[in-house]
Amino acid sequence: MNALISGQAGIAIFVETTGAFVVDIDSPDQERSLPKTSIPYVFNGASDVKLLKSVKRKKALETLELEWRKDRALQLMLILIDDEDDIETKREAAECLTELLSDKQVFEFLSNRMFSAPFPDDTNLEIAYKCGAQAEPVIRLLDELSKNQIEIDLYRQEWDNLSPDLFDDDEDVKSELFHRIVEEGIFRDFVLTAKDAKKFSLVEFDFHKKFGREPNAGKILSAWTASLKPVDSEQDFSQMIEEEPERQKPPKEKRGRKVKPKKADEALADVIKTKDFIKSAMQKGEIVKARRFTQQLVTEGEKTSTQEQIAKSLCDLAQYAKEIKNHSFQLELAQWANRIAPSDVRTHIQLGDAFFCLKRNDEALKAYDTAIRDFPPNVVSHSGRAEVLKEMGKLEEALKAYDAAICDLLPDVVSHNGRAEVLKEMGKLEEALKAYDTTIRDFPPDIVSHSGRAEVLKEMGRLEEALKAYDTAIRDFQPDVVSHTGRASILKEMGRLEEALRAYDTAIRDFPLNVYSHNGRAEVFKEMGKLEEALKAYDTAISDFPPNVVSHSGRAEVLKEMGKLEEALIAYDTTIRDLPPDAYSYTGRAGVLKEMGMHEEALKFYDETIIQFPTNKVAPNARSALLVLMGRYHEAEVSLPVKEPQTKSEWIAHHIRGMILLKTGKVQEASEHFDFGLNSSPFPSDKKYYRSALAVAKLQANEFAEAAECLGDDQTPINNILRMHIYGEGRLSEFEGIIRTAHEYLKQYCPSSLFNLYLEVTGRYLVDPDLASLSNDELIKQECDYVIWRIAA
Structure with missing residues (x-):
């Protein structure tokens, strides 16, 4: 008998001469009769219906089980990467995926499908990675997909732009062929061999073997991959298909006027314009569009620029992604730059910084170690490594790293500021103050040095001096958000709450894209006892900016002050589970447990906090x-x-x-x-x-x-x-x-x-x-x- 199966619908319909019956995936031993005329309606729009001819019931049900597992894996992966679904659901999805992906056929299916289109704009990879941290096959697939988003996007664009003439103006023919190409893994293989001419040719050969008899197959392949084909792939492929009976000759080169190369200043103007487009897309959260513009930047750059110049542009864009707190895209851009120019130390430094921003300190340390080991001495590499050590609570090692950078290399203001900051973290405030004074004396004017000095004065309780130091920094330099929010925090510490509120309002007006001004404003409201206004201010910060642990933890703290202890505990638990580890959220959660009278639990959580955040003083x-x-x-x-x-x-x-x-x-x-x-x-x-x-x-x-x-x-x-x-x-x-x-x-x-x-x-x-x-x-x-x-x- 014949069978129609669908993993999406989870059913198999067995068709015999006398009639038909349905078997459900959940009840394989039960069947119910079905009029043949009702078959089209039973699948309810499922797009994966397969016909199995002359198949035995057992084989059909085994196939149904496999197809159902494939579809379930796809749905769970979409849940995992989607920004909307709740975290608990994502964790359960990752756990189920681990079991499903142990089946090689399911893994291949999911990989093929996910490689057929770029991530949607509402993808949240940071949370997906966190929820899937214990699921090795899930992380492996996410890593592979993340590294290849640009190529996936390009191949999908080229396919979508293919002329309808190639498919006899029949969109269904095009859609069906695309589905088969994806199912066979051809789409994924093209993406993965985008930079390897020989392997690319092997995939072309595989395409011809599987689809060569389809109408216009050669034309479709040529049109699809023409602009994506790696250098020298055509010659290798032609050798492999010499047995093919009707091999197409390459089109003759068109005669005509040569394209005049762009002048250097014109090329630079184009680069600047494209980078502005990319930054605008990033700011709007349109990451797919940002990737497309970035690929355009790289493609054009390959015609007029060196690999190092292209990598520099990517590093600049990664730095902008860092500024707007999109650290996952920052890492993607840094990895891209590193792949293009691994011989450029700048790409390793940018990679280390991106890992550092994502709290992936071990990987950050590894990137900086590579930069230090494989390249001439560079003060930025040493300073970056020292900063990671400081974050890890290894203050003595961090101080030695900064000392090495300053003594052995051409020191810069960053290394001196970093060293002073480590001294402050170690509680050596007089030494830290002297270090900042030395930096201010010996280096060109720098607002970071002045702001850092002000923070040391604040830590020493010399608040009037700290306020004057911030006023000087704001007056004498191009103001930045750190100096403005730092000044506002001093006013708050001095109890001058109305002035502090006005200072934060000024910072929000002048630096609207920075979340910390909004957080500071909310804290002032809380200090004033205006808890409803504080809660609204935090809600605004959370809705208008990428996830930020200070905003979420601050909101939980307001809930605690309002006596909503259960809500506060849930808010802290959610923050700790969903966002990068931060001492603020951990101490806040312990504080809620303390207020709930759960003293032993609070004590244990304080102990855990001290172990995980050894430099935290709260x-x-x-x-x-x-x-x-x-x-x-x-x-x-x-x-x-x-x-x-x-x-x-x-x-x-x-x-x-x-x-x-x-x-x-x-x-x-x-x-x-x-x-x-x-x-x-x-x-x-x-x-x-x-x-x-x-x-x-x-x-x-x-x-x-x-x-x-x-x-x-x-x-x-x-x-x-x-x-x-x-x-x-x-x-x-x-x-x-x-x-x-x-x-x-x-x-x-x-x-x-x-x-x-x-x-x-x-x-x-x-x-x-x-x-x-x-x-x-x-x-x-x-x-x-x-x-x-x-x-x-």
Whole structure:
């Protein structure tokens, strides 16, 4: 009997003389009768229907199973690369693909199909790679496809542009032939041999063997591959098909006027124009179009330029892709440049930078090592390698690498700035400041050096000097987004929030394509207690820019502040799963676990964060604060630095040490400790925590007037809680008016984590003392815990 099968529909229809019956892939042992007239409707538009003649049922069902697995693999691959599907679905797709692709026939089918058209514009390869990280055959296929997108696009364009005359003006004939060419692997083989003349000729020979008897087969092949054929392939192919009975003669060269070569300045103008088109397409997210323009740039360049000049253009475009945060296309362009000119050190450096931007540090290090090993000494290679080592937390090695670049090579401003940055990361702030001063003195004016110096001053708490340094940088140089956002962050640290907001607005206006200004603006809203506006600002950053871990983590942090802890945890989990690893998201997730009361889980996650991000300064302090909350005071104490505090993180550690004194009953020592911090820390944002802690210590000692004085005019929510408690318990002068004023502030903004304390002091001091549910000591303990809780939140 005959059978019609479709993997897409998942059914087989067996046709006999007396009638027909259907078998479903899910129930191969069951069948249902079917009128022959209904057969066309059963497949419901499936495009893969195959006719098997004189076939046995078992063989037909085996074929159906294979075709179904092929179609399933294709659908799962499309899910994996699509930007819309959720991450969990993608992970499941990658897992299923691993099993399906273990079948060689399925792998060949999927490879052939995916090679028949370029990735669509909504492809997200970064997430696809991450979700398929454990699926070796999936990653292998993605790598092969990624490397050949240009050639795939070119071959598909040439096929689509073939004249209808070649197919007797019948689009169905063209479509059917294309399907067969793809199914036989011819399309894929042409793509893979695009640069190898001999192998290309073998594929031509294979085409003739399989399709040579089709009408116009020779003309179709010639028209399709004419502009894509590698040099010298024609001669090799002609030798292979000399037995072919009717071999076409190559067309005679047309006579006429020779094309005049373009002048150098005309060629340069064309290159600049094409690069502008490519950048415009990149900016719009039209990556397929960008690839086409890039291929045009390369093709034209081959006529007028050297391989090194073409590679330089590709490296320039990769740098632009980096600027707009499209790091996957940056890597694609860098790999392309490296294939064209592997003897050009610049292509290895660009490749290393692209891997670095994608957090693929081992591959970045390998690319820089190749540049250093195989080429004359180059300061950029050494500096790039040092930057990767710094990112990996290998600060001593990074410093040595920068020292080697500066001592052994012709140093440049980049290597000096990089060295200074490593010293800052190591906490050697005085040395870092001197290094930046030396760079500014010895090298031409450079805004990066001035901005880096400003950041060191900020880290040292010398905020007025840091602000002046940024003002100088913006005044004396062509402003960049780093100097503007850096200045805004100083204003935020100084508590000048309205000015900070205006500074971020200016940065957004002047640098609309940079996401960090939007993130900074959202952070200011959060600091002001305007959580809904902060959430909207982060949502705008997420919708208008490529995926950015700071935007997503910042949004999750706002959800935490709003008391939406489950949503915040999901948001952090999604960020960690979908985006490159980042300490911000890891410490944020641990903070949510801490707020949910899941202290052991939070502690474990802080430990994991410290291991994965050894240079991060937030996680160690947050971990120590959590240990204090858990009553594990000795563990917390030995985890803290003992040197005199200088940096912001060291002052936070100093504060935590004071909280240990307070929690262990050493109230007088704690008061002296906090008083020192309040008067000595240069960071205004830290002073408010010292005020709160000192007020709690004085309150615990029943020194109500001194406690009230500690709070000053600070209107943060915890200080207004303390203000109501101090004035109400101590019955200080004008206590009723002050309590009501503090209450009004809390009505405007009180974070969810303080809401129970807010209800407690409101009931106790404004409604009826009998409404108190806590003793005074219990109330003080909860206030103390909150201060600890917020120190390194």
